[in-house]
Amino acid sequence: MIELKREELLISQLADLLVNDKHIAVGAASPIPGAAALLAKEEAKLQNNRIRVTILHSNKYNNFTDGARELFDCAAQGRIDTFFLGGVQIDGEANINLVGTGSYKKIQKRFPGSFGSALMYFVVPQIILFREEHSPRTLVDKVDFISAPGFSDENIHRPGGPKFLLTNRALFKFNKQKKRFCLFKIHNNESLENIIKLTGFKFDVDDKITNMSVPDQTRIDILRNKISYMVSEFYPEFADRIWGV
């Protein structure tokens, strides 16, 4: 048997969070979320359930015909259940920064920019934050720039927001009332002590903390035999690197 790759384990963690969705959308630079969404869709089919998936950078796995604004209109209408966001920095109150480090006026290291995060974070009910690198420079106490805030005042229209944060080492839930992350799954090779050391913000730890669940053979087979080829349509480099397809 081919050893399970770290990327496959992460795809599997994300797929577990998508089982109740009707429509999942996936934005820029997101091969792992894209694979997870397509995996959730294939598994739902086997259960006679329907999940729709919109991969923005795909021509084939894409439900939109009304131009690039349709994603935002669709999300604002409440027709997207889950979306994924990343960040150069993510802080303990789930603020995300996609712009750069240092003060904005004298930026040290400039990154691409905020994309659609400043609307999507407000209107999509389940936002899953996904950042592979788990280190004190990515998970910080306070972000240098807020591309989109983790929470808003009561009078602001905000049906959506952060629900989970997945890194290559850990899975956190976000507690909206406490404005604080709670660690509930860690990678098999990780210790709680190490996660605390590598996380730049304070967080709670769930009483029932477990290891990340390893996908069963059926899931691995679907991923390798079917999803891999689908992913190669829109992330060829990634599909080649992980599965050689």
Add this chain to the structure above:
Amino acid sequence: MKQFDELSLLEIVNEVKDGDLIGIPADYSGVPMMFTKELIKKGVKDLKLYCLPLTTIQGDMLIGSGCVSEIEAAAVTLGEFGLAPRFSEAVETGHILIKDSTCPALHAQLQATEKSVPFMPLRGVIGSDIQKYRKDWQVIENPMKCSGKKNEPILLLPAVLLDVLIFHAPCVDKNGNIQIGRRRELATLTHASKKVFVTTEQILDIDFFDNELSAATCLPALYVDGISVVENGAWPCALPGVYGQDNDEIKKYSIAAKTQKGFEEYMKNYLSN
């Protein structure tokens, strides 16, 4: 009489003036790279790029070549090939002004112009640093008492009218109607631009309006000021439905452009071919 103006690529390039606010299509909408190459050769200055909503190699090349003073965008990136190096360095050193935005705001500002209304409201964004640094944006209380929450603050974005827009399309019919497929954001850009020029792979001897399918996916010639046939005009970017992105070339660029010197060497070769 011919129903549209067929121009040379240089005639289109000459329509772009120093200081223009120019519409920049995203990497999935038909990037006019051959045009961009000629624009750089001409040595245009002080362009203000309005990206809908992002740019990749086109914006990075224009910035690295010193053609840009200002850029409004939700992202500048080389996608799978990493950061846009000339953009990042120009912002870090303060050589260009970046008006950081978010995708739906860039759409909404043009949609206001499409409707010829002075502004467009948008939800979200409030409480972000994007909003904090955008002095041209305003927050008001929702004046419509029948909808939304009580005392709901809402963001207003100004209508933006572009000076000029150039994009690349798969084909044009004999009357100058442009096939844009599902890339409807090209229609939004077009409706919000004073002048619009299109480079295209080919002009077909048919009428898109003879068929419901092709009529629904075309941009009518009435919005377009000139068309030029430029084969392979989006390379190394993709042209949706026609050819994919040249990954090897983008990768080559991403490595070369890490330094200004490497970029200049790459461009010397690129501009002479």
